[in-house]
Amino acid sequence: MTDQIEPAVVVVVAAALYDTDGRLLAARRSAPPSLAGRWELPGGKVEPGETQERALVRELREELGVEASPVARVPGEWPLKPGYVLRVWRCSLDSGVPAPLQDHDELRWLAPADIWSVNWLDQDVPAVKSLSED
Template sequence: MDKGAPLIVVGVALVDGDGRILVQQRPPGKAMAGLWEFPGGKVERGETPEAALIRELREELGIDVQQACLAPACFASEALGERHMILLVYICRKWTGIPQPLEATALKWVRPVELHGLDMPPADKPLIGLLDALV
């Protein structure tokens, strides 16, 4: 990938029937280890953001999501070392399977207002208010 090209990352606010959002804790050994984040990951070359998110949710949580269930919600733009990251966040209320922490240290269901109290990556923080309004 072009070193000057922005890094495109996708994330999802999985929303359960009680209006809670799923966050996962980054594992030791990864950048920003221990921080809580929305599930998701990097968009690979040739992938659409939605396809990347569907793949990441299968790899990270063991759940299946249909593209029609992914609603674009908000985005963030953040300097990340020498690269610039664009984070695209979707909302999803319907999936198949029970989320499991396959790559994360832990999972937690929280009310949107509780996100303010979590240690999250800098790019995620400004999105909390937007997600609270949308959920």
């Protein structure tokens, strides 16, 4: 009998970042070219030795220039590409005004009725559906 070792999985965390009016923040990709013009939940990769929560705080600071706090993980995870999974956290905006600093050229606050008014990246659609079902 041989022990099976699962390949390492890279976790990508994304923020379901809400404002005080209950609107969800969407970010439009400007890079890479294959993703440009499509919308996503902001976030990024968890670095070695970093917790998912710390990665999310760091990514939101780097990408949007804000301080945010993870509140609760959204149940589930969604495959991105081989070896990568997406995990989403509901987050609160603690300070700052979101601005597109890296890999994005526009941000939009979406009211619940407008959540499908943007062209989400295919890999973000299941996570956004999960958020809209809560």
